[in-house]
Amino acid sequence: MVKHILIATKNAGKAREFKKLFSEKGIEVKTLLDMENTPEIDENGKTFTENALIKAQTLTDLYKIPVLADDSGIVVDYLNGEPGIYSARYAGDHDDEANKKKLLHNLEGVPFEKRTAHFHCSLVITSPVKDPLIAEGNVEGYIVEEERGKGGFGYDPLFFYPPFDKTFGETTADEKNAVSHRANAIKDLLTKFDEWWEE
Numbered sequence: 656m657v658k659h660i661l662i663a664t665k666n667a668g669k670a671r672e673f674k675k676l677f678s679e680k681g682i683e684v685k686t687l688l689d690m691e692n693t694p695e696i697d698e699n700g701k702t703f704t705e706n707a708l709i710k711a712q713t714l715t716d717l718y719k720i721p722v723l724a725d726d727s728g729i730v731v732d733y734l735n736g737e738p739g740i741y742s743a744r745y746a747g748d749h750d751d752e753a754n755k756k757k758l759l760h761n762l763e764g765v766p767f768e769k770r771t772a773h774f775h776c777s778l779v780i781t782s783p784v785k786d787p788l789i790a791e792g793n794v795e796g797y798i799v800e801e802e803r804g805k806g807g808f809g810y811d812p813l814f815f816y817p818p819f820d821k822t823f824g825e826t827t828a829d830e831k832n833a834v835s836h837r838a839n840a841i842k843d844l845l846t847k848f849d850e851w852w853e854e
C-alpha cells in the first residue's frame with residue numbers, strides 16, 4: 656500500500672485538491688510547491704496525456720522515484736475545443752484573470768445552450784521500473800456569461816455544472832471534489848493502481 660506520492664505540479668489549486676482527495680484514502684501528497692530547486696518543465700506535448708507524461712517522467716528521471724502528474728484544462732465546443740491544452744497560457748502565462756477574460760470575450764453573444772464545455776484531466780504515474788499508468792476524467796457543463804463565485808481556482812467561476820445549478824466557483828471544495836474531472840480521473844487511476852503497482 657502506497658502512503659506517499661509526489662505530484663509534479665506547481666499549481667496551488669491542484670495541490671489543495673490532491674491533498675484533500677488523497678488524504679481520504681490515507682495517502683500523503685507532496686508537490687513541487689513543497690520542494691526547492693525544482694526544474695522548469697516545457698509542456699510541449701500535443702495532448703493532455705502527453706503533457707502529463709512529460710511532467711511526471713522529468714521528475715522520475717531526476718529523483719528516481721514514482722511521480723504523478725496532472726495535465727488538465729477546459730474544452731469549449733463552440734471554440735472547436737479551445738483553450739484545451741493551452742488553458743494555462745490562453746491569454747498570458749498562468750494569468751487566470753486574463754485567461755477567463757479572453758474566454759468570455761471569445762464567447763460574446765453566444766447563447767447559453769451553445770456554451771457547452773468540459774473540463775478534462777489526464778493523470779500519469781511514471782516509475783523508474785515500469786511503464787507509465789494513465790488515467791483520465793471529464794466533467795460536463797456550460798460557460799456562464801460572467802464570473803460567479805470565488806471558490807476553486809482557474810476557470811471554476813465560469814464553469815456552470817447543471818446538477819448543482821451552480822458554478823464550480825460557487826460550490827464548496829467537497830462538492831466539487833465529488834464530481835470534478837480530477838476526482839473522476841483519480842477514480843479511474845485507483846481502479847488500475849494496485850495491479851500496476853504490484854506487477
Ligand SMILES: O=c1nc[nH]c2c1ncn2[C@H]1C[C@H](O)[C@@H](COP(=O)(O)OP(=O)(O)OP(=O)(O)O)O1
Pocket residue numbers: 663664665666669698725726727728729742743744754774807808809810811835837
Ligand atoms: O479544476 C479546475 N478548475 C478550474 N480550472 C482548472 C481546473 N483544472 C484545470 N484548470 C485550468 C487551470 C489552468 O489554466 C489549466 C491547467 O493547466 P496545467 O498545465 O495542467 O496546470 P498548471 O500549469 O496550472 O500547473 P502544473 O502544470 O504545474 O500542474 O486548466
Ligand SMILES: [Mg+2]
Pocket residue numbers: 698743
Ligand atoms: Mg502547466
